[in-house]
Amino acid sequence: MKRTFVALAVLQGLALPAAAATQQQPQADEVERIVVTGVRQRLEQNGTLADAIMKTEVIGMMQIENHNAVNLTEAIDTSPGVRVSNECSMCGVKRIMLNGMKGEQTTILVDGLPVHTMISGFYAVDAIPTTGIESIEVARGAGASLIAPEAIGGTVNVISLEPYENTLELDLAIDGEGCQKMGLMGGAISDDGMTRATVVAQYDDRDQVDNSGNGVNESPHQSNRSFIGRVSHDIGNSDNLVLRVANLHSEVFGGPMLGEVFADGKAHSVGSVLSSFDGIDTDPQDLFVDGDVRNQYIGKAWEMTEWIETERNEVSLSWLHEFSADLNTTTSAVYADHTQDSFYEGFDYTAKDTMWYAESKTNYRFHPDHLLTFGADYRNEEMRSSSHAGAENPAYISDSFDYEVIGLFIQDNWQPTDDLEIALALRYDTLTVDFTDPMKPGVELEESILSPRADIRYHHSSRVTSRLSAGRGYRAPLSFFETDHGILDGSLGFEIDINDLERSNSVSYSLNYTGDRFTATASAAWTEVENLAVLDETDEGVPLLTQLDEKARVITTDIALGYSVSEDLQLNLTAEYYDYDDNFASSYAIAPIEERVMMSADWRIQQWELFAAASWIGSRDLTRYGYEGYNRVLADGSVDLSSEKTTQAPSYVSIDLRAAYALNDVFSVYAGVSNLLDYTQAGDEDTPLFFDDEGALDVGYIYGPLVGREIYAGIKLKF
Template identity: 65%
Template sequence: MKKTYIASLIISMMAPNFAFAGDEHQHEAAENVERITVTGVRQRLEQAGTLANTIMKTEVIGSDLIESKNAVNLTEAIDNSPGVKVSAECSMCGVKRIMMNGMKGEHTTILVDGLPVHTMISGYYAVDAIPTTGISRIEVARGAGASLIAPEAIGGTINVITEEPIENGAEVDMSVGQEGYRKMSLLGKGVSEDGMTRLTLIGQYDERDQVDNDDNKVNENPSQENRSFTARLSHDVNDTNNVVLRVSNIYSEVFGGPMLGETFADGKMGSKSQIIGSYDGVDSAQLFEGGDVRNDYVGKAWETTEWIETVRNEVSLSWLHDFSDDLNVTLSASYADHEQDSFYEGFDYYAEDTMNFYDARFNYVAHDDHLLTFGADYRTEEMRSQSLQGSSNADYTSDSFDYDVLGVYLQDTWQATDELEVNLALRYDQVKADFIDPAKQGTEIDESILSPRMDMRYRHTDELTSRFSAGRGYRAPLSFFETDHGILDGTKGFVIDVDDLERSTSANYSLSFEGEHFTATGSVAWTEVENLAALTETDDGVPKLTQLEEDASVMTYDIALGYQVTHDLTLNLTGEYFDYDSAFKSSYAIAPIEERVTFSVDYDVAGWELYASVVWIGSRDLSDYGYEGYNQVDSNGNVILSSKKTTDAPSYFTMDLRAAYELNETFSVYAGVANLFDYTQAGDEDTPLFYDADGGYDVGYIYGPLRGREAYVGLKATF
């Protein structure tokens, strides 16, 4: 593992004519020279093994697969990957939760280029606004402590890696489709003549309209408009120093509830501002014709409106210095400001969540067989919320909080034998979480905690490899959005009954076979969580964030098979089973999947790229997850028992297709369709709207797809 300081120059078949952008004679000269690409300081150390951890089982979603799926955002890119499920948890506001290893959405940590830039409330809104333009790959690592700097990732980490250019170029991608789907993206890539400076510029805009599959004038999937701008600059100061600066701005607007342009009790509503501005605080006697959620909505438009506007600014800076062949250090800092303005069926809620993160990490080659990684990090987060409606009530309690974590860590990567690699890591953290509302006296959480993790890789043969991981993790349950997607109480606010960290223990084993044409990986994972957060209500109906007394656990089993029939034809098949215990089931707001089979075909022929995937989801007993609801109430607001909703969620499958054709070196066209057979819960089964046993109206009786068929066409230009 010894290193030497050399400028690694790698021959590249695709390098640009950057140094010869002049007249025709210069272009002719460029064609006759050897084209080279300069490998930067970080890439050199990664290739040498002093920055990368290759022991842990990690699924990689490459840019080619992202493009084949026509994934507009992060949730579409990773959905249905092994062990990963994106759960839609509100038919009005469209909140998405990224679940890993059967854990809840709040147990997933999203990193960008290895650094945290997502606050506590970032994982609930604007996840759909994280663009896929300019992403080189997405690394999915499952299990507690999957990242040294993210011990709270009980389910695992998703690391979004921004493309670092090796040549000059640009890409423009435009597509349109059904249900108001539009997307435009721009990607610019620049490399200096000496290869020391690399710049990536990314811009993306996308939108979709509301969807009302059962034609009751209320959507099952909201409209969403996203736009984002990102710039990433990597500069090699010299052969031993590299600096990376990344800045990003993301904007998202979600509007759900009444279908725009329809007529309601307060008249015809043609704009979002008109609907929100019509709020008068007087509830309608009846929301739906005949008191049945399957019939036309006849209440006031604002009574079902959920509007969320999100602005997120991110900045990260990282400096890498290579002291010697045996020692390097990376100093990193990241800043994120997440601002949310929202309106929930008459309740206004504004929040700003600001996070600062600092990390100093050293890598030291202690011996030819030992690489030590050690360092310290500090995270501070401040969330402040307010409500004009809430502030007018003396009993209102806000959910504002302060969160601070100071941690130190040590990791030893040991090449025990030629066949066996072992990675041992330990973190020590001092954690403080404090809800600061005057009604909340004292500090809720002030704890010290140790989080160990072990990863092992054993090569049985050249084709057969075992991996085993085990670890402990923790998380502070601080946000109501993680348990009830923002359906808040405008009268008394929140009741907070949290005084312990969630603590997890997990273990994962996988066996992989990699042959010339056939690959297979089978894995089993177990996770147990103490003090799992859950949402209940007080006797007065106020949301109460509390914790389960019993431990909750889940087992996941999956097998992934791949077969390369020919050089141009690849088949993939994945089967998964999730086994939740009763405690875990009781904590879910929306029933998770239990069985899933995914099959995909990738075929490249004669300039065509063809991709098809089929996803099958098994049936579920919704009563296991506390589902109980009714479609109809009488004139007195009492539920009609004969209208009780089913608790048998049927199995179903969806199919996606995409075809792309390369017209020439610059232009390609593509067309496809998502959810080809247009299967949706509201269109084929039952609406996600319901009344609870007390006659209260809600929107989360969800167990199937909420958005139907979406056909699209597009044009991509690469320069």
Template identity: 55%
Template sequence: MRRLLLLPYTSCFISLTALFPISATADSNASAKTPIEEVEVIGVKQRLEQAGALLDTIQKTEVIGADSIEAKHAANLSEAIAESPGVRVANECSICGVKRIMLNGLKGKHTTILTDGLPVHTLISGYYAVDAVATTGVERIEVARGAGASLTTPEAMGGTVNIVTKEEFENSGAVDVSAGENGFRQIGLLATAISDDQKSRVTLIGQFDTRDQFDGDNNGVSENPFQENRSFTVRLSHDLSYRDNIVVRYSNVYSELFGGPVLGKNVGSIGQALASFANGPSQQLFVNNDVNEQFIGQPYETAEWVETRREEFSVQWLRELNDSWNLRLSASYSEHEQDSFYEGFDYFGDDELQFYDARLNYLASATHQFTFGIDSKTDTLESSSIAGQASPDYVADSFDYQTQGLYFQDTWTPTDAIELAFAIRLDKVEADFTDPAQPGTEIDETIVSPRLDGRIFHNEKWTSRLSAGRGYRAPLSFFETDHGILDGDAGFAIDVDKLERSITGSYALSYEGEKFVSTVSLAWTEVENLAGLSETDNGIPLLTQIDDKGAVTSADIALSYPLADNFTINFIIESYNYDDNFKESYTIAPIEERINFGFDYDFSGWDLVVNASWVGSRDLTDYGYAGTDVSGSVINKPTNAPSYWTMDFRIAKSLSSSLNFYAGANNLFDYNQAADESSPLFFDSEGSYDVTYIYGPLRGRELYAGLKWSF
């Protein structure tokens, strides 16, 4: 009798998760009378991993698995990781809904998003594209915090978010359909197939989701935009031979956002809102010039519309040269096109990214593995604006960004209890704003970035992880400076000539008992040449850099404990401390304190998942908040952001072996800033209208229900 085991063919990763420790179990029902011969059929990549010839980073990594993503009913990347330790998803515009992923308290621009370990997100696609990254077909999301979290991403000063595509080893499929309040609709399609010889595996993924605008205070201006996303992905993995594997991935993403005048109430359609620009400005935007009163201006005066199209392509070839050497060649390409309209200012951007990497791994001995690599990245933005070019002084924000790097890593295991990885990169960096009004190359530097990671097994239950490293990035986009693109109708001014540089140190102590699991983490990051947004004497937005260094310290503790076989509780507490210079660089106040509590309870065939989050109060004056609800008023908006609670839940039941029903609610108690506290809209001291007085949730309760059919 022979039993064929098809082992998962996945990328190697280190499993220190704060809430969901990863373990492997083998189930053997072999009879003593009938011996079973096991035949393992595995690909070259997993075979090298098992042999220790493909070692990955040893730093602390949180892993959000497919089950966790499903339990949250997360439609996109930002929803999937929002409650993870050390992660904050910030909404930085109440009208267009731009989202940023912040790690260890750093800004969203300091986070690098990877797909299957490769960069496919351009410099401007991390702003509106986060909500367009579908979760259908995602095997897991790996969050590694700290500078140099990947050998090929030194610009990830806050860390990396790696989205790993699902790869099955059987013919299968799934259809997931759900709907809910506020126009929520989602359809997810997943199909996997393998060839008869098991050498080829293909994954097909499709997702469509949409949400209506949300206007919590009913003043006719939305606090969250209408959003529609469509995506299609195909991934092919093929074993060319016993020693060769190639993986090819293609993805096509479309997203449309519209915020501002409420569709069906203040304007009939998106087209009508944009066309109202021909009518010219109104005398006043709101009744009594008060943002809490009804919007009565021309629809275009609060309208923000963003349409994006993105194509991604990547290929990875792994070749085992012999028992000690293996080679991996990787390439990725993406093109992100954005067509947009910001309250009368149109903006078109075409951003292309090309990345190439060649890496040699050498298993020198039982205690040393060396990695040698070379990579190249080019990110090119070409932007234009009809409204902007009408001004003779208009300057575009187009740029060329190129890096060529060499890197080396030695992974050393001196004893069974100690693992150390020392890595160093040498990079040639050039950043050039290409508008003729910006002559010369703004940044041309050659820099060295080292990093040290260590893991110490104190005993079977206690483990320490420590990291220290340097990172860099080039500040290039006005989008990254808290939505600076909105003021660009007169052009963009550049005062940038240095790379942002960071130094990071972190430590994590983890305990894993038979039931109780906990992790305590500390991190400190200092950044010099921190970019910020200012303006010239003529009111033109100016991309500049802060003279003094800024620093942030973060601490978090995560606990998990099963009170019973069917009842598990999870608890996270986080704290962030920003110095004055770092606070100065923010326009949207970050979270300073957060507590997350949740549980998973199985009963009578039902599965109930509940998650509650508390965010502490903040002094908004620390982050430069100032403004009034009424234009010209001397009564300022509140600058004390109160603490608040939100709660989500999801309940599911298997109706059959292939059909599941689920229902739930996001933000169950309907707490949102506009309805319960203060409008995110305001007038500044000069009487100009803005949309960034944000400190709380901007979308209310969303009840939903759905069915998932697996086959």
């Protein structure tokens, strides 16, 4: 990503040292601009930090604002090949799916570094703020990043904003459903332009949503807060240091609607519900009026409660040294810890996941046509979990693990002609996976693996470009969170039958046309996975993390069109189709999308910025994904066969509108509506609660949106 730091000389009066790389350009309006380029930015511009040429979607700040995206999942949900899956109506856990792969097969990076632990991709993804983000890069396909071979689906790289001037921005918003957001960003640049610092703070809060009116939410209450500090400092003309620290906190409460009365009293607060736990379960037929999940919930509040509190700390330090115009080295270190305290309908679960990561990478242009990238990395992750409820079971097995990886990588970026560029990459990794519970003796996985990848870009003409990528990847299945919400039955323990790595092969092709007004990109991707992790259970009903014997396959096709009607009006259309084979379909906890069409219009009229977007999701046969459930259970505990839930998910349309008006250079206001048509599964179709064929209550019969129309308004101040 190319980034320059621009300061108006007439406003800033910056005095640049001779050592700084600068360029002065007189403008037609005779306002002089001084372009200040830092060490990293200069190397990015001349190509000597490049390590990839694969197709990458870039989501900029304007797109994030147009969708009123509060967090990462909202910012990328409408990007081609990306789907954010809401996999629980109680706790609202989100999974970021790329190229039709499962959420756990996506790796989240920040400034190119893996700061997320294994379990942090399930809770607190919604706590990743959009305040202070310059852009988000989405690269799809196995091995899409040299440092993330486990990203079978691809990578999402969050790029931090660096200031180009001293600035302070404040964003305040609220909607009619009790949601609120406050984002604060401060940026400072030193007089000599060598130091750039950013401080980010964001708080957002969302209320529970109960569209079915049965006293149980379809979308939980969630509050997030984050503090991020980042400093980039150039030492002379050849060195750059970047230090980033972050603290993120998330609390989710889902289940009984706070303020309502249940069998054990009024749900005054989160604390009162959790403290009401007595360990005595209500019979399923007595949880709802007439035993029907469409009627009022009359059980105890704690029996439907899922509460998750997450705290994450991140520290990363990166040092870039330029030896010459053709040789540079980047050395990075990351520390991250993720702590979860949670309560799942009577089962308490606490986990602490700590990760250390180190990397050294060298870029060497040994020939005008060859850029060689090589290096090594190390990852050590330790997760320890505990449960009071589990400790009461002598057969309880925890899901604690140790994970260690040592990797070597090399890539040659070769440009034999002006029109052809080829990147050939290879990683070699040795890894160890050990589930550490005393009842799981021995090391489960101890392997070495090669992961090759090839990317080719060819310019057929100045307007038409082809990209072809092929690669292999791997992933170690480690967490019960990743498969069908297996944590819900955790009081029985966690059985693990993982003997192999997930291994994938993928091929993708895209053809791009760029005209003066019209752009078009058509893409296709094929991915096959061996040893795909799935959740099963033992004969005793204990959750079992195991693997499919057969290979699983997904084919993704999409086309993205853009047309500039004028300099002020941009139209876009994207159409996607996903083809899952039966093996892959059987592994999903929640039915993924199969067809999607998205249209948007962005219109600038003087101080106005108007945006409209519409999405169509095609109908689906839910039986392919294992859906079977009933709305009512009888007095004897058996299900009412006449209350069988639908197995055909209908198609639907969602429309978003937004208008922003800049009163002046400092003050702007905006307002909009999400899901204008107010279609929700629970409000228009059926609640996601259901009874399985044995009469047990579950919460994941999800196939449509769970949050209805949201009208919002806000103000932005920039000093």
